[in-house]
Amino acid sequence: MVGDRPEYKKFNQVFDLFRFGLMARVMLLIGCYPLSQFESAAAFKRRLGFGQGERSSGQIEGFSSSGSSIAKTELYNWSRTTVAKKRLISKVSL
Numbered sequence: 001m002v003g004d005r006p007e008y009k010k011f012n013q014v015f016d017l018f019r020f021g022l023m024a025r026v027m028l029l030i031g032c033y034p035l036s037q038f039e040s041a042a043a044f045k046r047r048l049g050f051g052q053g054e055r056s057s058g059q060i061e062g063f064s065s066s067g068s069s070i071a072k073t074e075l076y077n078w079s080r081t082t083v084a085k086k087r088l089i090s091k092v093s094l
Contacts, residue, residue, distance in 0.1 A: 008033075019082050027074040048072065 008029065015025050031047045038044040045051045049072030052063040 018078075020078060024074050024078045027071055031071045048075070 011029060011033070012025070015028075020028070028048075032044070035044075038047070042051060049069055050065070052065060055062055055064050
């Protein structure tokens with residue numbers, strides 16, 4: 001279904017550049033589609049698992065990571081199998 005639907009055509013073109021596999025494509029589309037649902041870049045990053053939440057206790061302030069651990073894990077696995085093994089040969093990697 002991910003490859004056949006016309007509304008995903010532009011997403012799949014970008015996914016092809018990065019050589020994303022089917023599971024990574026599905027996880028990203030589940031988390032991000034439609035892009036119009038996000039009011040800010042921070043909300044988009046949180047959805048992908050790369051957001052930060054502020055935490056404070058008394059005088060100590062800091063940030064902790066927040067968002068989808070599933071999406072973050074899927075992107076990490078992609079980076080280990082594609083980027084780290086130098087399988088990403090496209091305009092993106094140049």
